[in-house]
Amino acid sequence: MLRTPPRRAVLLAAGALIVALAACDSGDPDDDAGKDLAGNRAGAMAQYKVGDQFTATEPLSFSILYNNHPNYPLNENWLMWTELTKRTNVKLEPVAVPLSDYEQKRSLLIGAGDAPFIIPKTYHPQENTFVSSGAILPVSDYIDLMPNLKDKIAKWSMKPEMDSLRQADGKYYLLPGLHEKAWQDYSIAMRTDVLQQLGLQVPKTWDDLYTVLKAMKAAHPDTYPFSDRFSKPTPGGNLLNIVTKSYGTYGGWDYQHATWNESAKKYEYTGATPQYKQAVEYLHKLVSEGLLDPESFTQTDDAARQKLATGKSFVISSNAQNIVNDYRPDLAKTIPNATIAKIPLPIGPAGEINPATRTENGVMISRKARDSKNFVAMMQFIDWLFYSDAGQEFAKWGVEGVTYTKDASGKRTLTPDVNVIGLNPKGTKHLQKDFGFYNGVFAYGGNLELVQSFFSPEEMEFQKVLNARKTFVLPPPYPFTDEEREQATLWETPLKDHVTQNTLRFILGQRPLSEWDAYVSELKAKNSNQYMDLVNKAYERFKKNNG
Amino acid sequence: MVTVERDSTTRADRLLRAARPRGITPTRGYRVFQGVNAVILTAVVVVTLYPFVNIVARSFSDQTEIIAGRVNLWPRGFNLTAYRLVMSDPMFWTNYRNTVVYTVVATAIAMVLTVCYAYVLSKPHVRGRPVLVGMAVVTMVFPPGLIPQYVLVTSLGLKNTIWAIVLPGAINVFNLLVMKSFFESLPVELEEAAAVDGLNTYGVLLRIVLPLSKAMVATMVLFYAVSFWNSWFTAFLYIDRLDLFPVTVYLRNLIAGATGAGNMGGTSDAVQSAATLQAVTIVLTVLPILFVYPFIQRYFVSGVMLGAVKG
Numbered sequence: 001m002l003r004t005p006p007r008r009a010v011l012l013a014a015g016a017l018i019v020a021l022a023a024c025d026s027g028d029p030d031d032d033a034g035k036d037l038a039g040n041r042a043g044a045m046a047q048y049k050v051g052d053q054f055t056a057t058e059p060l061s062f063s064i065l066y067n068n069h070p071n072y073p074l075n076e077n078w079l080m081w082t083e084l085t086k087r088t089n090v091k092l093e094p095v096a097v098p099l100s101d102y103e104q105k106r107s108l109l110i111g112a113g114d115a116p117f118i119i120p121k122t123y124h125p126q127e128n129t130f131v132s133s134g135a136i137l138p139v140s141d142y143i144d145l146m147p148n149l150k151d152k153i154a155k156w157s158m159k160p161e162m163d164s165l166r167q168a169d170g171k172y173y174l175l176p177g178l179h180e181k182a183w184q185d186y187s188i189a190m191r192t193d194v195l196q197q198l199g200l201q202v203p204k205t206w207d208d209l210y211t212v213l214k215a216m217k218a219a220h221p222d223t224y225p226f227s228d229r230f231s232k233p234t235p236g237g238n239l240l241n242i243v244t245k246s247y248g249t250y251g252g253w254d255y256q257h258a259t260w261n262e263s264a265k266k267y268e269y270t271g272a273t274p275q276y277k278q279a280v281e282y283l284h285k286l287v288s289e290g291l292l293d294p295e296s297f298t299q300t301d302d303a304a305r306q307k308l309a310t311g312k313s314f315v316i317s318s319n320a321q322n323i324v325n326d327y328r329p330d331l332a333k334t335i336p337n338a339t340i341a342k343i344p345l346p347i348g349p350a351g352e353i354n355p356a357t358r359t360e361n362g363v364m365i366s367r368k369a370r371d372s373k374n375f376v377a378m379m380q381f382i383d384w385l386f387y388s389d390a391g392q393e394f395a396k397w398g399v400e401g402v403t404y405t406k407d408a409s410g411k412r413t414l415t416p417d418v419n420v421i422g423l424n425p426k427g428t429k430h431l432q433k434d435f436g437f438y439n440g441v442f443a444y445g446g447n448l449e450l451v452q453s454f455f456s457p458e459e460m461e462f463q464k465v466l467n468a469r470k471t472f473v474l475p476p477p478y479p480f481t482d483e484e485r486e487q488a489t490l491w492e493t494p495l496k497d498h499v500t501q502n503t504l505r506f507i508l509g510q511r512p513l514s515e516w517d518a519y520v521s522e523l524k525a526k527n528s529n530q531y532m533d534l535v536n537k538a539y540e541r542f543k544k545n546n547g
Numbered sequence: 548m549v550t551v552e553r554d555s556t557t558r559a560d561r562l563l564r565a566a567r568p569r570g571i572t573p574t575r576g577y578r579v580f581q582g583v584n585a586v587i588l589t590a591v592v593v594v595t596l597y598p599f600v601n602i603v604a605r606s607f608s609d610q611t612e613i614i615a616g617r618v619n620l621w622p623r624g625f626n627l628t629a630y631r632l633v634m635s636d637p638m639f640w641t642n643y644r645n646t647v648v649y650t651v652v653a654t655a656i657a658m659v660l661t662v663c664y665a666y667v668l669s670k671p672h673v674r675g676r677p678v679l680v681g682m683a684v685v686t687m688v689f690p691p692g693l694i695p696q697y698v699l700v701t702s703l704g705l706k707n708t709i710w711a712i713v714l715p716g717a718i719n720v721f722n723l724l725v726m727k728s729f730f731e732s733l734p735v736e737l738e739e740a741a742a743v744d745g746l747n748t749y750g751v752l753l754r755i756v757l758p759l760s761k762a763m764v765a766t767m768v769l770f771y772a773v774s775f776w777n778s779w780f781t782a783f784l785y786i787d788r789l790d791l792f793p794v795t796v797y798l799r800n801l802i803a804g805a806t807g808a809g810n811m812g813g814t815s816d817a818v819q820s821a822a823t824l825q826a827v828t829i830v831l832t833v834l835p836i837l838f839v840y841p842f843i844q845r846y847f848v849s850g851v852m853l854g855a856v857k858g
Contacts, residue, residue, distance in 0.1 A: 068800065070800045070801045073638060095787045096787055096789050098783065098792075098799065099800055112697045113698075114697070302614070306614060306615060306616040309614055310616070329611065330614045332611075333611035333614075333615065334611070334615050
């Protein structure tokens, strides 16, 4: 009954208009006046520093784009709103957008010049599309107004992460969520009872996993021991991602066209790197020996869950919540004595690394907010809510004494009648649905203790193992200019399609791996070399300009 | 009108009798043809009906049975929890009411405007007719861009009102053209006679033309109502307030949101009931508009045919 709109057409339309707007916007008056904030201080605190509670000196209100989650639909009466206003003297006016089509509406509103001041839930590099339009504020010019953000960048040495967000003009346009430690959530889950039956150890490396799958296949020849999910819309979204990361490159969900070659000090085309080939070879081995279900790359999540629940497979991709919300309840009904657990991310040739990055989705600010007389107060408010310890605790845990209590050692506990993610199954009220806290729009990032404060003991174990590993070293930035990005975008789509298609054909055995070199030349015919020239040129330029 | 009805049935009967003359046994080839026909059509019915029956079965089933893939035609682990959950959400009913209101108002407006426009276009003596037709057709070939349209609706002050939903789609050019050719096919003499008897243009339209066009009108009402009932995109564009959304937006968010990966904070109970919840909401959303079909169907068939024959 529901027709999907031509999404691509819509985005194209938005993009076209943004370009048109950009044309009108050249000769931007704002750039020179960037630092003079005398007329924008209404309601702001004269002294605002780390540790201070932000409170506007007069009642203010700011519009905010609100990503409305179906699991906890927006409610104007949430304690979150009233308490926020009580503490900060700021009232937020949410523009509610269904989560299902958030990005589309965001493009539309920004394109039409109708966007709210505060635009959260933006995943880098989504902001790139909007930069040339001039509709988004280069926030890096104003972080002096944000003491908590500056403090966290310095304290957690996040300069490389922030640099990775910079555009060709050397500025960044997104305020990302910051994590003290990288948080790798996704790995694979495994039927531990089957492991025990067969006398097997939990695999540590991808090669161990191969051995384990082989043993499972030997004991259950009529099954595919590994049948995976997360293949919609990106085939092998998670699996390709974590395998290629372990081989030192990118794939699946996180496919990036350029992979940094540390020894050659330059970027190479990802889909043509030897690391990528090895990862593909590994997965091909699993498929050809009947260890990995070929349908893994095309089936729906539900189909994969069904196979696991009915004992037709034993291994599947997972994050912390899938274990608790999906697999265990599924199995409890069908195979009551089955046990399943998420295993620490298997290790590959890239060594013991934690592939997660320490930044996550963040906030864009509309350029027109800069002209508001309350601009300074707004930046201070955002700084408090998203980057101060108190603000982050508030967004996640709520109000002390109402939704949680704190003991002498500082450990927080939900009050007995409040439940969230199954921590307090008997609680009658829900932290998200009934209070509006732990809300995806406001709660993310933070120090290690806060991020892990909702983790189960089992997830804490998992994180301990991964945190002991080396953090993924960020490659140097290579921001494109507008013209370069336009050119790059034209090359990227056919390149990515070709890589995705042939990755699957190689893995599934529809194309012999002996044709790898032919495949690489096909990529060259699709301008992979020119693309890399563009990337390396941008990298050199950024290095020269920014040291 | 009743006579027209009877006419069409007798005509159909006659056609049937012509195809299978009484007293003569059908040839073998014809019987084979009929057999194959029956098989293929039954298959089509099964393929079309199965997803619907399956959704209904799911809506009454236990979540774990769905996950285990055991629900096909009949509910397993019969329960009404999901129905209770969906129906206890006041926002569902608010949005549902909105859908009904939007559909009724939008269809009414669309019918008035389309009938008026089409009637004018059907009169060859109207000066500037080609321009009027061209104005309509050009929007079919060159649809307005999304953002200009958004800016227009917003600057007219229609955002977050019912008018943003019911006005932009009020004239569907395809429907307009079908209706125009239908009006053209009506005998001019009828209207001339009515005019001689003292009816003005509006009188002719209301008392003569429309009563003769019931089949067409019913078809158009169906076309419009179904498309307004199903539409979510206009509402998604122009509405920011939850209590103004139609139920389709609610449903879409439920389905796309519950299955979208990478969202923090899915609660165990909410995710648990997701599959059944989706089924229940789909069933509740589809049912009313489904019931409209049987009542309009008999007009519907003759209606679409009429436009088609004239071309």
